[in-house]
Amino acid sequence: MLLKEIKNIFHKELGQTYPKEEIDSFFYRCIEHYLKLERFVLAIQPELTLTKEEEQPLFEALTQLKRERPLQYILGTAHFMDLELHVNEAVLIPRPETEELVQWILEEVGSRESEVGSFSHLTILDIGTGSGCIAIALAKYLPDAKVYALDVSEKALEVARENARLNQVDITFLKNDILAPELEPEFELKLDIIVSNPPYVRELEKEGMKNNVKDHEPSLALFVSDGDPLVFYSAIAQFGRTRLKEGGSLYLEINQYLGEETKALLKAHNFSEIELRKDIFGNDRMLKAIVPKGLPADGRGL
Numbered sequence: 001m002l003l004k005e006i007k008n009i010f011h012k013e014l015g016q017t018y019p020k021e022e023i024d025s026f027f028y029r030c031i032e033h034y035l036k037l038e039r040f041v042l043a044i045q046p047e048l049t050l051t052k053e054e055e056q057p058l059f060e061a062l063t064q065l066k067r068e069r070p071l072q073y074i075l076g077t078a079h080f081m082d083l084e085l086h087v088n089e090a091v092l093i094p095r096p097e098t099e100e101l102v103q104w105i106l107e108e109v110g111s112r113e114s115e116v117g118s119f120s121h122l123t124i125l126d127i128g129t130g131s132g133c134i135a136i137a138l139a140k141y142l143p144d145a146k147v148y149a150l151d152v153s154e155k156a157l158e159v160a161r162e163n164a165r166l167n168q169v170d171i172t173f174l175k176n177d178i179l180a181p182e183l184e185p186e187f188e189l190k191l192d193i194i195v196s197n198p199p200y201v202r203e204l205e206k207e208g209m210k211n212n213v214k215d216h217e218p219s220l221a222l223f224v225s226d227g228d229p230l231v232f233y234s235a236i237a238q239f240g241r242t243r244l245k246e247g248g249s250l251y252l253e254i255n256q257y258l259g260e261e262t263k264a265l266l267k268a269h270n271f272s273e274i275e276l277r278k279d280i281f282g283n284d285r286m287l288k289a290i291v292p293k294g295l296p297a298d299g300r301g302l
Contacts, residue, residue: 132160198232259284
């Protein structure tokens with residue numbers, strides 16, 4: 001069959017579910033992944049014909065796309081900060097907004113290094129690491145930092161460990177629940193940075209979500225109850241006040257509808273210099289806060 005005919009079939013079969021541009025993206029990512037063909041191939045070889053063996057994975061992917069399974073899970077890969085990551089249904093698919101959070105950290109670290117000189121011995125903890133995308137990007141672009149990554153899901157940690165190996169970074173992974181943490185006795189170090197993209201989608205927001213997200217990505221990593229939507233932020237803030245160094249930074253990805261509420265929560269935990277930022281789509285999406293110097297930590301140590 002001609003490759004251009006398969007492209008037309010993609011559009012015919014998926015046109016009721018996805019916009020044209022997204023279907024084009026699906027098709028070109030599939031031919032790149034399965035056939036190692038560049039997206040401009042049809043412009044230079046409009047009559048390119050595939051064998052039955054070459055067609056098969058494309059039609060198998062199309063069948064799954066019709067069921068609204070995310071393409072990243074079909075291909076088993078996702079991209080984040082120019083890194084390639086393995087993903088499956090045990091972990092969230094990395095988002096561009098989360099890249100912005102990591103970029104913010106890298107910019108801040110770079111700025112601090114230029115102001116105070118060498119700042120190479122950072123200690124960083126990523127809470128709710130999932131695929132490991134945040135921790136791995138930070139370890140890759142801050143190679144002298146010591147990076148820890150925590151998650152409650154062993155299946156997620158298996159994916160994150162594999163991604164750390166694939167991207168050749170050294171990360172210490174911890175299996176734990178931030179809502180009831182009992183960290184190992186040896187984990188007594190003070191941290192320079194805590195970063196987290198915890199569950200923050202309220203149950204009431206499910207109705208407006210796309211099926212490929214709510215039906216396939218892990219609920220454990222997505223949803224919180226309507227009655228206590230900031231439960232993870234409260235736990236992380238308390239943990240941060242005991243574990244961050246004076247002057248240490250907390251970076252959070254947040255629910256766009258709860259920016260002011262999350263900001264107020266951090267203020268109640270005696271964080272200072274709280275900054276709320278919008279993402280590329282204009283939504284309140286990121287918060288940074290600092291542990292002020294000279295203020296005793298609130299809450300007990302772990």
